[in-house]
Amino acid sequence: MDIWGLFFLQPVTNVLIVLSHYLADSLGLAIIALTLVVNLLILPLTIKQIRSQKQLQDLQPRMAELQKKYARDKQKLGEEQMKMYKEAGISPTGCLLPMLVQMPVWFAVYQAVMLCLAVAPEGLLKLSSFLYSWPMLRTLVPLQNDFLWLNLALPDIVLAVLVGVTMWLQQKMTTAPSTDPRQQQQAQTMLWMMPLMFTVLAMTFPSGLSLFWVISSVARIALQCYVTGWGPLATLLPARLFTGGQGKSQADSADIVIKDEPEAKSTKSSAPGTGRPGYQPDKTRVRRPRKK
Amino acid sequence: MPRRHTGLTVKLSLLLALLVIAGGSGGCVSGMTPVGWSGAAVSDNTCFLGSGEGRLVTVNLVDEQRQWSDAMSTPSGGFFSFLPSLGGCSRAAAVAVYGTPAISGDLVYLGAYNGKVYAYDKNNLRLQWTYPPGKDDYLEPIIGGVTVADGRVFFGVSDENSDVYNVYALDALNGNELWKYKTGGKVWSTPAINGDTLYIGSFDHYLYALNTADGSLRWRFATEGAISASPLYAGGTVYIGSFDQYLYAVDAASGGERWKFKGENWFWAKPVKVGDAIYAGCLDGNVYVLGADDGREITRFDLGGAVSSSPVISGDAVIFASQAGEVFRVDTADNALTLLASIGAEVSGPLCEYDGIVYLHTADLKLHRVKVATGAVLYPISLEKPD
Numbered sequence A: 001m002d003i004w005g006l007f008f009l010q011p012v013t014n015v016l017i018v019l020s021h022y023l024a025d026s027l028g029l030a031i032i033a034l035t036l037v038v039n040l041l042i043l044p045l046t047i048k049q050i051r052s053q054k055q056l057q058d059l060q061p062r063m064a065e066l067q068k069k070y071a072r073d074k075q076k077l078g079e080e081q082m083k084m085y086k087e088a089g090i091s092p093t094g095c096l097l098p099m100l101v102q103m104p105v106w107f108a109v110y111q112a113v114m115l116c117l118a119v120a121p122e123g124l125l126k127l128s129s130f131l132y133s134w135p136m137l138r139t140l141v142p143l144q145n146d147f148l149w150l151n152l153a154l155p156d157i158v159l160a161v162l163v164g165v166t167m168w169l170q171q172k173m174t175t176a177p178s179t180d181p182r183q184q185q186q187a188q189t190m191l192w193m194m195p196l197m198f199t200v201l202a203m204t205f206p207s208g209l210s211l212f213w214v215i216s217s218v219a220r221i222a223l224q225c226y227v228t229g230w231g232p233l234a235t236l237l238p239a240r241l242f243t244g245g246q247g248k249s250q251a252d253s254a255d256i257v258i259k260d261e262p263e264a265k266s267t268k269s270s271a272p273g274t275g276r277p278g279y280q281p282d283k284t285r286v287r288r289p290r291k292k
Numbered sequence B: 001m002p003r004r005h006t007g008l009t010v011k012l013s014l015l016l017a018l019l020v021i022a023g024g025s026g027g028c029v030s031g032m033t034p035v036g037w038s039g040a041a042v043s044d045n046t047c048f049l050g051s052g053e054g055r056l057v058t059v060n061l062v063d064e065q066r067q068w069s070d071a072m073s074t075p076s077g078g079f080f081s082f083l084p085s086l087g088g089c090s091r092a093a094a095v096a097v098y099g100t101p102a103i104s105g106d107l108v109y110l111g112a113y114n115g116k117v118y119a120y121d122k123n124n125l126r127l128q129w130t131y132p133p134g135k136d137d138y139l140e141p142i143i144g145g146v147t148v149a150d151g152r153v154f155f156g157v158s159d160e161n162s163d164v165y166n167v168y169a170l171d172a173l174n175g176n177e178l179w180k181y182k183t184g185g186k187v188w189s190t191p192a193i194n195g196d197t198l199y200i201g202s203f204d205h206y207l208y209a210l211n212t213a214d215g216s217l218r219w220r221f222a223t224e225g226a227i228s229a230s231p232l233y234a235g236g237t238v239y240i241g242s243f244d245q246y247l248y249a250v251d252a253a254s255g256g257e258r259w260k261f262k263g264e265n266w267f268w269a270k271p272v273k274v275g276d277a278i279y280a281g282c283l284d285g286n287v288y289v290l291g292a293d294d295g296r297e298i299t300r301f302d303l304g305g306a307v308s309s310s311p312v313i314s315g316d317a318v319i320f321a322s323q324a325g326e327v328f329r330v331d332t333a334d335n336a337l338t339l340l341a342s343i344g345a346e347v348s349g350p351l352c353e354y355d356g357i358v359y360l361h362t363a364d365l366k367l368h369r370v371k372v373a374t375g376a377v378l379y380p381i382s383l384e385k386p387d
Helices: A003-022 A027-041 A043-058 A060-069 A074-088 A097-115 A121-128 A134-138 A157-174 A181-204 A207-228 A232-238 A250-260 A262-270 B003-032 B078-082
Strands: B041-043 B046-050 B056-060 B064-067 B102-104 B107-111 B118-123 B126-132 B147-149 B152-156 B165-172 B177-179 B192-194 B198-201 B204-213 B217-222 B232-234 B237-241 B246-251 B256-262 B273-274 B279-280 B284-293 B297-300 B312-314 B316-323 B326-331 B336-342 B352-354 B355-362 B366-371 B377-382
Touching: A003 A027, A003 A134, A003 B177, A027 A043, A027 A097, A027 A207, A043 A060, A043 A207, A060 A074, A097 A207, A157 A181, A157 A207, A157 B102, A181 A207, A181 A262, B041 B102, B041 B352, B102 B147, B107 B232, B118 B152, B147 B192, B152 B198, B165 B198, B192 B377, B198 B237, B204 B237, B232 B273, B237 B279, B246 B377, B273 B312, B284 B326, B312 B352, B326 B352
Parallel strands: none
Antiparallel strands: B041 B046, B046 B056, B056 B064, B102 B107, B107 B118, B118 B126, B147 B152, B152 B165, B165 B177, B192 B198, B198 B204, B204 B217, B232 B237, B237 B246, B246 B256, B273 B279, B279 B284, B284 B297, B312 B316, B316 B326, B326 B336, B352 B355, B355 B366, B366 B377
């Protein structure tokens, strides 16, 4: 077995099988539990990533201004950008490093789910080589693939749609509004392309994998909401959700930045979500750029 | 987010999606897509086997002429049928065949992963009948082989729904259903027949003994794990491996346990009996040589890789292959192990021997050949149908 199998895939696979045993022999419940457990384990990294993304989003108006100001001087633009990051005390790659660290973990979960589903006889044979030599483990396999209305080894249209919807919601929450048309177009592409791609994939992959994707997205949405608020999603949600100051939209951060900026940037005040009835922005969460 | 970082995120996300697709495809190639490992059956110098292209193939062992049946049909993918196969696991391009064909009279019988049993004319490979007979009717996947005895075809089906039958008996002549029986789990086992009793294992942990006349239960024997292996009947005893890591010897008449032997992984393959010894390959990489009467371990050989293919007897030797593609010879007189050859391809299906040559069907659509006497590797015969 290679290093990847030994240190990532094998442990996760065996945990998944043991979980299924203690969760009423249900592979579906085991997939849900494992996804949540892994989310908990990497929670500090995820929170760091979300906060870094948020910090970068908060700098968006200033960034737009710099781009406009130094449109013909790329070198100066770069210098000013770095200066701005330094002043704000953030690392531009702060949101990427946690993502890179999380990726192997998610791949291991993804592959373990595929392995445990053992759709074809070859899969069951392959699974045998990943089991620890605990006698209990070997008698637990093959796992029961029935869960709710699903056969987890087969694709399911409902779950495939849920994959797309939850992924879209997650993307929408992290999409920063922009005045730059190119940037706006990129954001729109991301917003639709990833969910669509995964929906199509979910239509051909076992629904057990789709279940993993849906739970991952839901967990991420919940976490994102807790850390930074609903973001641009707020514009799509009923206003009463935001009374009481629990939710915080993307627009609210834009509002606050505007207060620090010259009047010229007041165009941002028309950003989605501002002026919603009953909406009380939670200003305490916004990180302002540090002043010299 | 700054433009360049938005771009980077877009690229990273695309890379992630591509990796998921690649990972999925990779996973499918190595375990999620049914490919098949049909063994070969030989009759009149002709080898019959199911190919990875979903066809029955014959190879004349004298002049190496090959013949192909029409491709087997795949069930409709339902709602998802409009989608291309993205490396997903809902459908495979061709029908996989795992069971070894059974030859009886002028017909060759074959069970396939699409849930149909096929009967072909042995000489021209024309289809004679199918079960279920309807063009669009399919059972659940058939993984085990079919067994023909007394004008009847017996086979198991990979269906675990409590309201579905998964052991069938058909009239060998026309495919009419004679009886069917319901176990509590999928059946991947190839039935073993002795007299009027059929023995077959099930994923519900039981070894079943059924009356071949009407499918009534004679007895059933409980193990602690699922059974995918095929039973061996020899001398009033049924030998079968289970996922509980034991190889069991069960009294064929009463269903009582005679002995059991524990390996370090599953006994996946059907064992063979030579004299007073049982030769059983195990996924732990060992071949165990056990006393047929008492299950005592006579010796064991480490083949260095999992053994999932059933061995074959050749004269005074038993030939094994590891999944890694290494072919071994165990001389039964002194239980000496010799590495015969390495064919460089994964071996999962049962071995076949004819006229001093061992035939190994691999997933790369090739029939590999190794001489038992010398270990010489003959060039493999392609099973791919020319366009």
